[in-house]
Amino acid sequence: MSDVSNSPQPTPSNPNQEGKDQKESGILDKIQQLGQTNVPQMDQSNIHVLTIIGQIEGHMQLPPQNKTTKYEHIIPQLVAAEQNPKIEGLLIILNTVGGDVEAGLALAEMISSMSKPTVTLVLGGGHSIGVPIAVAADYSFIAETATMTIHPVRLTGLVIGVPQTFEYLDKMQDRVVSFVTRHSSISEENFKELMLSKGNLTRDIGSNVVGKDAVSYGIINEVGGIGQAIKKLNEMIEQNRPQSPGNGDVVQ
Amino acid sequence: MILYTYQAQESIFPVDEQEYNKQQLVDIPGGQLLVEREEGEMGGVNYRIVRLLSTDPNMYLDQRYTPGQYFQI
Numbered sequence: 001m002s003d004v005s006n007s008p009q010p011t012p013s014n015p016n017q018e019g020k021d022q023k024e025s026g027i028l029d030k031i032q033q034l035g036q037t038n039v040p041q042m043d044q045s046n047i048h049v050l051t052i053i054g055q056i057e058g059h060m061q062l063p064p065q066n067k068t069t070k071y072e073h074i075i076p077q078l079v080a081a082e083q084n085p086k087i088e089g090l091l092i093i094l095n096t097v098g099g100d101v102e103a104g105l106a107l108a109e110m111i112s113s114m115s116k117p118t119v120t121l122v123l124g125g126g127h128s129i130g131v132p133i134a135v136a137a138d139y140s141f142i143a144e145t146a147t148m149t150i151h152p153v154r155l156t157g158l159v160i161g162v163p164q165t166f167e168y169l170d171k172m173q174d175r176v177v178s179f180v181t182r183h184s185s186i187s188e189e190n191f192k193e194l195m196l197s198k199g200n201l202t203r204d205i206g207s208n209v210v211g212k213d214a215v216s217y218g219i220i221n222e223v224g225g226i227g228q229a230i231k232k233l234n235e236m237i238e239q240n241r242p243q244s245p246g247n248g249d250v251v252q
Numbered sequence: 253m254i255l256y257t258y259q260a261q262e263s264i265f266p267v268d269e270q271e272y273n274k275q276q277l278v279d280i281p282g283g284q285l286l287v288e289r290e291e292g293e294m295g296g297v298n299y300r301i302v303r304l305l306s307t308d309p310n311m312y313l314d315q316r317y318t319p320g321q322y323f324q325i
């Protein structure tokens with residue numbers, strides 16, 4: 001866009017004229033839609049919010065009727081949030097059923113390696129691969145009624161029935177377990193016990209952990225909602241700000 | 253027939269390829285919009301907003317990007 005203003009206009013002919021027409025029609029549309037030409041701009045928020053909802057989509061594109069979180073959308077947003085100096089903190093809201101392990105771990109690693117304060121809030125569900133994402137942030141909240149399903153890694157589709165397939169799955173599961181235990185206070189032993197326990201889920205192994213239990217197991221830091229999450233994030237932003245003593249301004 | 257399976261629905265009942273083509277992403281300042289193509293009455297094409305993809309919470313208050321609105325591409 002800046003090119004247009006800088007470049008000396010070589011030919012004041014039709015192309016420019018067309019651009020002008022488009023601009024005018026854009027303004028006309030706005031007048032028709034909103035009754036005014038410019039939409040009031042709010043102050044930029046220093047906290048940005050990332051919602052991870054529905055299924056976490058990996059390399060396979062899920063049908064359009066599925067609610068999905070695509071990593072190719074989330075990763076650039078995380079990069080932008082990390083890079084933009086005006087953004088001081090990131091709130092991640094989860095309501096996910098899980099999904100692709102690789103994509104979920106990629107998001108979790110991205111969130112955990114951010115230098116800005118991050119807070120996650122699990123609403124509704126943070127199941128399966130949502131668990132590593134929920135623990136990836138600096139501080140995590142879970143709504144009282146929210147649940148997290150912890151279960152072993154599964155594979156759908158064609159699988160070659162050889163021992164190597166099992167080993168591959170086992171390694172993948174180890175990556176999930178080690179990520180969760182590194183980023184939360186649950187021990188590997190306890191987490192694996194939850195993951196492999198029988199009788200909690202219908203015809204499946206694993207367990208379903210509700211709000212308070214997730215906190216007592218040490219997976220999540222605190223039970224809370226949006227109010228507490230924003231409050232905590234603001235506190236962390238304050239702590240993260242470079243300390244400016246009284247004479248700091250004088251030097252400049 | 254009742255089919256009990258652990259398989260995902262889409263791996264048993266494949267979705268029509270055309271369904272994928274209806275939706276597309278449009279870049280807007282500060283984020284992206286997921287829009288769905290709709291055939292208009294006069295043979296024109298309308299794009300209805302399905303979802304706003306942005307981390308800026310203020311953008312969700314902007315009426316121009318409210319899901320369900322028509323969007324000019």
